[in-house]
Amino acid sequence: MDNSKFLNRILSIDWFNNCGNPIKQNINYTVIYVFSWDEAKRCYTDPVWEDTTLEASNALSEFLNNKYKSEFANWNKIAREGKAFLENNIVHKIEAFRESNNLDKTFTDCVKWDLLGAIMEASYSKCKNRPEFFLELLKVYESGNFPCGWSGKWPDGKLIIF
Amino acid sequence: MVKQIDNAFSPKLAIVGGIEVDINSFDNALKNVDVPQAKTPTQINYIKAMQEVNAKPDVDVNVDVSESVPKMDRYGMLKNDKTTHGQAHHVNQNAVYKDVIPSDEAIAVKLEGNAFTQPGTPHYETHFNMEKFWDQFRRGGSRYRERPTNLEYTNAMYKALKESGLSESQAKEVIQQAIKQRIEYGLLGGDLVPRIPGRINQVGR
Numbered sequence: 001m002d003n004s005k006f007l008n009r010i011l012s013i014d015w016f017n018n019c020g021n022p023i024k025q026n027i028n029y030t031v032i033y034v035f036s037w038d039e040a041k042r043c044y045t046d047p048v049w050e051d052t053t054l055e056a057s058n059a060l061s062e063f064l065n066n067k068y069k070s071e072f073a074n075w076n077k078i079a080r081e082g083k084a085f086l087e088n089n090i091v092h093k094i095e096a097f098r099e100s101n102n103l104d105k106t107f108t109d110c111v112k113w114d115l116l117g118a119i120m121e122a123s124y125s126k127c128k129n130r131p132e133f134f135l136e137l138l139k140v141y142e143s144g145n146f147p148c149g150w151s152g153k154w155p156d157g158k159l160i161i162f
Numbered sequence: 163m164v165k166q167i168d169n170a171f172s173p174k175l176a177i178v179g180g181i182e183v184d185i186n187s188f189d190n191a192l193k194n195v196d197v198p199q200a201k202t203p204t205q206i207n208y209i210k211a212m213q214e215v216n217a218k219p220d221v222d223v224n225v226d227v228s229e230s231v232p233k234m235d236r237y238g239m240l241k242n243d244k245t246t247h248g249q250a251h252h253v254n255q256n257a258v259y260k261d262v263i264p265s266d267e268a269i270a271v272k273l274e275g276n277a278f279t280q281p282g283t284p285h286y287e288t289h290f291n292m293e294k295f296w297d298q299f300r301r302g303g304s305r306y307r308e309r310p311t312n313l314e315y316t317n318a319m320y321k322a323l324k325e326s327g328l329s330e331s332q333a334k335e336v337i338q339q340a341i342k343q344r345i346e347y348g349l350l351g352g353d354l355v356p357r358i359p360g361r362i363n364q365v366g367r
Contacts, residue, residue: 047361047363050300050301050360050361051360051361053301054300054301054358054360055360057307057358058356058357058358061309061354061356061357061358062261062356062357065261065262065354065356066261066356069353072354073353073354075308075309075354076308076309076354079307079308080308082307083306083307105302106301106302109301109302109306110301112306113301113302113306113307116306116307117307120307
């Protein structure tokens with residue numbers, strides 16, 4: 001699919017320029033805030049956040065496997081193309097930010113994971129009623145904030161944002 | 163015509179009658195499955211193709227099962243079994259296939275030890291090796307966000323069972339039963355697995 005319009009959304013993000021402030025657009029989750037990179041780091045390195053985002057990814061692949069089997073067969077092709085886009089256009093920006101803020105490799109891994117999730121959800125836009133967790137996270141990034149954790153047991157609970 | 167396209171493991175991928183199949187698995191995997199039992203067009207095609215493979219005299223589908231295998235049954239039965247030691251282990255991991263194969267229906271094998279707390283036991287070591295496989299597909303992994311095929315899963319579980327202490331013939335027999343069940347549920351070798359399991363956080367070795 002031609003998703004250049006969607007990828008331009010990612011290219012135009014001003015990364016993390018609003019951290020510490022409320023997000024600028026509404027999202028479909030109840031949110032709570034943290035107010036420092038130290039707090040954010042505690043959240044994004046918490047296994048709860050990894051489990052939550054993995055389950056959210058599984059929600060899409062399970063949905064496709066059940067209802068859109070032939071589209072699901074393209075999953076790895078879409079993932080690899082998405083990764084190439086991120087590596088060529090985005091990762092150097094995230095790495096520069098990471099280094100200047102003394103963050104760890106997990107930070108970059110989290111951002112790549114979230115953005116690729118959004119790319120994949122967008123790529124399956126023709127699959128009606130698909131899960132859209134990572135497209136919601138993308139709105140947080142577009143707002144200049146960082147989605148860093150989850151309070152509760154997904155899908156119940158609250159999104160933690162810096 | 164049988165055209166082999168992957169030789170990563172003895173159940174090789176092949177194209178038979180225009181569809182991908184695992185060859186070499188499957189005398190035992192198919193002996194109790196016939197076309198009337200198949201539920202979907204995909205299953206029907208696959209089973210027909212496998213019958214074609216099995217009819218080919220030049221394709222080796224013989225498996226040495228001279229050693230007895232650990233006790234196997236549906237998980238719902240095996241988890242309550244007190245006649246043998248060990249824990250019931252989902253050969254088709256529940257965290258991977260639970261949306262397709264009901265947990266209690268899934269084929270399981272009795273493995274000695276606790277998967278989380280007893281390093282060195284077959285159950286712990288099987289999961290330990292599978293965790294290394296799954297890490298590739300998790301956040302920070304070399305194939306993050308990709309999904310392995312069922313065939314890759316088969317290879318990984320086969321290797322994990324062998325490295326946990328099962329003999330080659332025992333591991334093959336266990337894996338054959340798992341493949342047979344996946345076929346019954348329409349999960350073919352070339353298809354992607356539906357889920358990546360979360361980390362199970364075993365105690366250190």
